[in-house]
Amino acid sequence: MSDAGGCLTVHALDTALGRPAVGLPLSLFRIGNVVRAQLGAWRTNDDGRCDEPLLAGTAFTTGVYEILFNVGAWREASGAADLGFYDMIPIRFRVTDPALHYHIPLLVSPYGYATYRGS
Numbered sequence: 001m002s003d004a005g006g007c008l009t010v011h012a013l014d015t016a017l018g019r020p021a022v023g024l025p026l027s028l029f030r031i032g033n034v035v036r037a038q039l040g041a042w043r044t045n046d047d048g049r050c051d052e053p054l055l056a057g058t059a060f061t062t063g064v065y066e067i068l069f070n071v072g073a074w075r076e077a078s079g080a081a082d083l084g085f086y087d088m089i090p091i092r093f094r095v096t097d098p099a100l101h102y103h104i105p106l107l108v109s110p111y112g113y114a115t116y117r118g119s
Contacts, residue, residue: 005101006056007057008055008056008065009050010026010050010104010106012026013106013107013108020044020049021108022044022046022048023044023078024044024048024074025069026070027041027067028040028054028067028068030064039055040054042054062098063094063095064092064094068088068089068091069090069108071084071108072086072087072088080110083110084111089113091106101119104118105118
């Protein structure tokens with residue numbers, strides 16, 4: 001079970017423009033043996049973060065999760081002349097201790113991206 005102190009957060013940065021990825025749509029899924037269940041959908045705020053943790057408290061449990069960043073729709077909505085190479089960026093990861101803070105940064109540009117477990 002979960003400890004109330006653990007949570008899952010994201011931060012998206014547009015490295016091509018050197019600023020937060022404002023309004024980037026993302027969805028969170030829990031990955032099971034057969035089922036991929038959507039837990040919610042968000043858009044990043046003016047700082048490139050979501051206003052609240054994606055999961056926290058008893059809803060945050062051990063298991064495998066996936067965050068799907070819809071960068072294609074985000075670039076198109078921004079009016080970018082270059083829509084880039086990536087349409088969707090899936091980040092699949094494992095939560096082993098839900099008492100901890102899991103932070104998933106996404107650094108994105110039209111032709112590349114990077115992610116890591118942040119703090």
